[in-house]
Amino acid sequence: MNPDVARQVSALRETVSRLHRELTRYDLVAWTAGNVSARVPGQDLMVIKPSGVDYDDLTADTMVVCDLNGNVVDGGGSPSSDTAAHAYVYRAMPEVGGVVHTHSGYATAWAARGEAIPCWLTAQADEFGGEIPIGPFALIGGDDIGKGIVSTLSGHRSPAVLMRNHGVFTIGKDARAAVKAAVMCEDVARTAHLARSLGQPLPIAQADIDSLYDRYQNVYGQRPASG
């Protein structure tokens, strides 16, 4: 690794390690489930969580560097058992700089029913541009999960996919954006669940969804977008 890449990798180890705290802060993960990765910009490399390490014990040093076929390039431990899915996404979607996976409860409940989350909230229109879609059932261990993520999200506004009977994968221009999408996906899934459990939520007109999404992504694109 040349010194410039080494510096990038070193900074991303720190970033990826710290972003995992958002997964526990928002109760998106139990035990050692869930993982965040980041592409090393301009390189065929990614930084990802190690497998089976407690969240309290994650540090920059424990992160694992892999190539985009999931082979370990730097790091003592095994990479996340979901590394193949992350790697597939980076290979297929060059615009993606970060990937997150969780089994967050409300979103995964929609996934267990195989139901997309309809767009009943302006915050969902902002961040997801409409419904949050369902991806196929896929077994771990090959490229099936990666393919399911990519086929569902390619050309879709949503940065989140609910993989059937499994959980959530989110993408973003960088790891922080993917973590934000994972946090907002669970927040939206929860509110939509609560709304639906006492009756039929009101739809938002497609033109209003389009307008909200356009403004949030474009008008606000020049500066921090929310809050």
Add this chain to the structure above:
Amino acid sequence: MNPDVARQVSALRETVSRLHRELTRYDLVAWTAGNVSARVPGQDLMVIKPSGVDYDDLTADTMVVCDLNGNVVDGGGSPSSDTAAHAYVYRAMPEVGGVVHTHSGYATAWAARGEAIPCWLTAQADEFGGEIPIGPFALIGGDDIGKGIVSTLSGHRSPAVLMRNHGVFTIGKDARAAVKAAVMCEDVARTAHLARSLGQPLPIAQADIDSLYDRYQNVYGQRPASG
């Protein structure tokens, strides 16, 4: 700014910054969503949260001072993307000294169905004087949200409005009172949701609601009111 106003602004920067901690403590907000503002008493100024800054990074210095048309008067960052709505409320309702906005989940679930929260709890009668009303659907980016808040809350006992498909806005004589209303709104929305989900809650007689509200607002007006 003359020294007296500068001192007031300085104190309100601290107050508004710290009140945001109540939004995270009570899980009313995800990521950078949600915001608190305070009117500078006697001035056409307000202090409000900056846009897109992490809750952990909010300090008195990062708060933004705007005039009541939403133009930045002091502060390096952009003000909250909801600044126009806060500003509209301060212009239209001179008795209001604080405004809070959240997408807190249970309250927003009622908003997604377009249903006011009926008054099934004595704590709701105390704080809200009856049902918590629904405001119209409104797009961000102009005065529509502000107008919807003001038209719903003017002459209404409730300091909270559920904006359809969107979230909660609360008002108060100062920022702390508006934060209290936001906390209590979610608490009431949650208990009402839980009560309704297993059957039909019992109504409280209007005369009892009136009596509870009157006592809480007036008899207890001379000293701290609750707990």
Add this chain to the structure above:
Amino acid sequence: MNPDVARQVSALRETVSRLHRELTRYDLVAWTAGNVSARVPGQDLMVIKPSGVDYDDLTADTMVVCDLNGNVVDGGGSPSSDTAAHAYVYRAMPEVGGVVHTHSGYATAWAARGEAIPCWLTAQADEFGGEIPIGPFALIGGDDIGKGIVSTLSGHRSPAVLMRNHGVFTIGKDARAAVKAAVMCEDVARTAHLARSLGQPLPIAQADIDSLYDRYQNVYGQRPASG
């Protein structure tokens, strides 16, 4: 106050202040709602939370000492707005050494429907000896709430009553026992809610409830009872 009583009061100020932390730890209270009190053994005195003080700011010194008619004997602030109800219980039930009041969400949801919590859990049989009963609707400001608590709990196994459309009051031999009952009441109310929301929970035979209650209260009476 003679020195012995002063020492007792001083210790109870500390105990009562610290027990309030359990109310926030278990999310039983929002904002300044909820309160704990303790009888000063052998005296017509009680130590109770001050009104409208933030949970973070509660200290031994801020607790208020009242006689059993609710008149302040020692302490700078106003006592809890629920002081009259606590005082009534101490006057009517000499075996009671501690009282707790909360609006904890799941328990209050049962209260809003006016439904007692049926005994579907062995933990409920242990602590409550059967169902957790409903008390009457009562307005604050006189003895009505106190009377409702006492008439419901006198001769009943349960140390908790769900006051209709209002919230929970619990009693105990001391303040810690009353806090435990408040924590367990919400825990049982939540599990019973969850169980009931997907079908009909299975009843426990009355003889088994009696056996569990007897063992927990008597066999375990000689030593710490649970866990």
Add this chain to the structure above:
Amino acid sequence: MNPDVARQVSALRETVSRLHRELTRYDLVAWTAGNVSARVPGQDLMVIKPSGVDYDDLTADTMVVCDLNGNVVDGGGSPSSDTAAHAYVYRAMPEVGGVVHTHSGYATAWAARGEAIPCWLTAQADEFGGEIPIGPFALIGGDDIGKGIVSTLSGHRSPAVLMRNHGVFTIGKDARAAVKAAVMCEDVARTAHLARSLGQPLPIAQADIDSLYDRYQNVYGQRPASG
């Protein structure tokens, strides 16, 4: 106790004490309910939580050492009131090195209805190999609970059993594995509850469940398995 056993016991006191923090971190327990134990490898001894001690006050020193009939061998306090059930499991299942008991809410809600948790999630297939089964109703105080656990889990893939109207018992090769099973049991119980409450979740084909379970237990058996 010979010095080698004393060293083992000392290390297990620390391990068992610290593992209790996971029960509070994941909100699996209220007040002093819930307990973790570990078998002392190669000895007819176990280390278990004391009865009725606050979670904040648990230390290695307060843990109790018992023989496998539940008699105290070392330690000042009384062992957990569930000691007989733990001891029975260790006597009957020599491969078990750790046992955990909780009343975690979502899992206990399934137990109150006497319903096994169907396998709707890949994470459940991984960890539990299919449904999480229901055990019989059993009274505390003899061997009935232990017998119910053993008869349900012997020959079953699941390390967790939902004891009817009571709560969860989990087993593992060591205490940490049993704690993981308790955490995952509540996580799965919650997501299954949420999924079922808005419709009928989709089944996972038995061959896929078998494949997921086999991979998680065997392929990943050589190295940390999850995350």
